[in-house]
Amino acid sequence: MTAPAASARTLRILRPAILLLFVVLFLMPVYVLVVTSFKPLDEADPGSAWNLPGHWSVSGWRSAWETLRPGLENSVKIAVSGSLISAVLGSLNGYVLSKWRFPGADAVFALFLFGMFIPYQAIMIPLAGLLTDLELVGTIRGLVLAHVVYGIPICTLIFRNYYVTIPDQLIEAARVDGAGMLRTYWSIVLPVSAPAFAVTIIWQFTSMWNDFLFAVFLGAPDSWPVTVMLNNTAGSGAVAVQYNQQMAAALLASLPTLLVYLLLGRFFMRGLMAGALKG
Amino acid sequence: MTRRVPRRVRNWLPGLLLVSPSILAVGLFVYGLIFWNTREAVSGRHDEISPYRFDKGRNFVDLWDQPSWPGAVKHALLFTAVFVAGALLLGAFLAFLMDKGIRGEASFRVVYLFPMAVSFIASGVVWRWLMNPAPPERAVGLNQLFGELHLGALANGWWQDPEWGMAAMALPAIWQMSGYVMALYLAGFRGVPEELREAARVDGASEWKVYRHVVFPQLRPVTLSALIILGHISLKVFDLVMAIAGKQIITYVPAIATYVEVLDRHDPANGATIATYLLLAVALLVIPYLVWSVRAERTR
Numbered sequence A: 001m002t003a004p005a006a007s008a009r010t011l012r013i014l015r016p017a018i019l020l021l022f023v024v025l026f027l028m029p030v031y032v033l034v035v036t037s038f039k040p041l042d043e044a045d046p047g048s049a050w051n052l053p054g055h056w057s058v059s060g061w062r063s064a065w066e067t068l069r070p071g072l073e074n075s076v077k078i079a080v081s082g083s084l085i086s087a088v089l090g091s092l093n094g095y096v097l098s099k100w101r102f103p104g105a106d107a108v109f110a111l112f113l114f115g116m117f118i119p120y121q122a123i124m125i126p127l128a129g130l131l132t133d134l135e136l137v138g139t140i141r142g143l144v145l146a147h148v149v150y151g152i153p154i155c156t157l158i159f160r161n162y163y164v165t166i167p168d169q170l171i172e173a174a175r176v177d178g179a180g181m182l183r184t185y186w187s188i189v190l191p192v193s194a195p196a197f198a199v200t201i202i203w204q205f206t207s208m209w210n211d212f213l214f215a216v217f218l219g220a221p222d223s224w225p226v227t228v229m230l231n232n233t234a235g236s237g238a239v240a241v242q243y244n245q246q247m248a249a250a251l252l253a254s255l256p257t258l259l260v261y262l263l264l265g266r267f268f269m270r271g272l273m274a275g276a277l278k279g
Numbered sequence B: 001m002t003r004r005v006p007r008r009v010r011n012w013l014p015g016l017l018l019v020s021p022s023i024l025a026v027g028l029f030v031y032g033l034i035f036w037n038t039r040e041a042v043s044g045r046h047d048e049i050s051p052y053r054f055d056k057g058r059n060f061v062d063l064w065d066q067p068s069w070p071g072a073v074k075h076a077l078l079f080t081a082v083f084v085a086g087a088l089l090l091g092a093f094l095a096f097l098m099d100k101g102i103r104g105e106a107s108f109r110v111v112y113l114f115p116m117a118v119s120f121i122a123s124g125v126v127w128r129w130l131m132n133p134a135p136p137e138r139a140v141g142l143n144q145l146f147g148e149l150h151l152g153a154l155a156n157g158w159w160q161d162p163e164w165g166m167a168a169m170a171l172p173a174i175w176q177m178s179g180y181v182m183a184l185y186l187a188g189f190r191g192v193p194e195e196l197r198e199a200a201r202v203d204g205a206s207e208w209k210v211y212r213h214v215v216f217p218q219l220r221p222v223t224l225s226a227l228i229i230l231g232h233i234s235l236k237v238f239d240l241v242m243a244i245a246g247k248q249i250i251t252y253v254p255a256i257a258t259y260v261e262v263l264d265r266h267d268p269a270n271g272a273t274i275a276t277y278l279l280l281a282v283a284l285l286v287i288p289y290l291v292w293s294v295r296a297e298r299t300r
Helices: A003-037 A059-099 A105-117 A121-133 A140-163 A168-176 A181-192 A194-210 A213-218 A226-232 A243-275 B007-041 B058-065 B069-098 B105-117 B120-130 B141-148 B165-191 B194-202 B207-218 B220-235 B239-244 B254-264 B268-299
Strands: none
Touching (some): A003 A243, A003 B069, A003 B120, A059 A105, A059 A226, A059 A243, A059 B007, A121 A213, A121 B007, A121 B254, A121 B268, A168 A181, A194 B120, A213 B254, A226 A243, A226 B120, A243 B105, B058 B069, B069 B165, B069 B254, B105 B165, B120 B141, B165 B207, B194 B207, B220 B268
8 A cells, every 4th residue: 555545544534533523622611511501509510510410400490591581581672673673774785885886885885894893892982972862871772773883884795795696787677677776676686685684684683692792881780681691690709609500591591592503504604704705 | 946966966876875874873883983982082081070181192101001901912912812823723724624525514514613603601601610720639620621531731720820821711712713714714625626626636746735735825815814803803802701700800801901991990081092902903903904805806
């Protein structure tokens, strides 16, 4: 046997082995989360984190649900309404910036894009002031407003890159037939937009659900989403931490986005790619 | 009688009108508030009641005398170096192993990518536990696992190490983002035309040389995208540190500093100054990249 053939064979065996090793490493935190969440309180001790539960119990899950429920409700309200509004805005913007361009459209798009990358700390202080003046600070509507506005760049980008693939002739033909901008959007563009809507809604839902920064600066106890509630269960040192409840809470807070990812991973991926500015 | 709008203008005006709410919103909420924040940074207002007093940018210098600030910058840079290098190398390595196709590829991808769907706040709960620095006799988490695998030498203080703590802090971030990098590279690998590889093979190149001279050079744009994306996430790191360490000085980073200055110390000038530094750092990274990608799109 020649040397390259031998090394090719080693590689054939080694490749799946290395990939599997990383699967184990990637799933390790999940293992600890799951087994601890199903332990009764007296078993949920850091010293035995790697052991399976001696006795399976859902008490951690029950108390996590009790603690997080208001936060889960707020997160649903914020993420569902916010992502829908974002998608509609993104679709209209993307349509105009790709098919109904005005002088300076490129400059507008570039200014939008930079808005995608800014650290939100750089607007947070005046934003809190502005929302206070509008009496929106500490409300769900205030959080939705912030998420929608700062989501405009990425949503516009996703739709614009998607609409660029619609042939210009289709739009021209509708124009020649006398259809105006909105008519063309309604009858030609919107009917083929479903995939872009899916990508945008999933992307926005995930980032709004997982947001922590806007929530701590602009939220208040009765509008706090699940991330803030979860972080508050971490304990201040005064109370002994109930590890089974905390791990169950972390899982519970992640379930919606995980389900979206598992069921609609295809679209999730495309959102990720859009984030990398790939058309 | 209405004045006639020129035909040319009639063609684009409706479009501009339709986008104008978003233009106004981005103009006000992004650029207007950035301006306002910068104004706050030079306001000399180190409490919430003082009047505005333009300080000629002195606070941008004074900040460096604050005991916690130079450390915050150092921590952010160390975190960025470890996180960006780690996620990039691991992501590229996984993609390289998967490039030729592997049985059950879809399942591998699902596992490597799922951490992206989880918030740092949630994953922080378990990482805080895994990276517990308790001493050997009471070791828990990863240190305990190392002990049981007879790798006790690997046990360490994780994020509580005063010198290298931020390198450990990068581990959960690598876990979270390397799947994303893997997906970017895998798309890049698969985008290299098979004819190119074949041509090199016909010329007698070994499989490694095909990668080295044909495939890797084609992946430069992917590497650049990944670098920029990881870099700007890294400079802004906030949730992860909050979830794992809270506001401790040992893991202080600029994003945490803004939070502490604004919400705990009620010092808007310092908060805004730090936020401006953060914006400048991200802008230095992102603007050249945006210019480059817009140009690349034009020439396509």
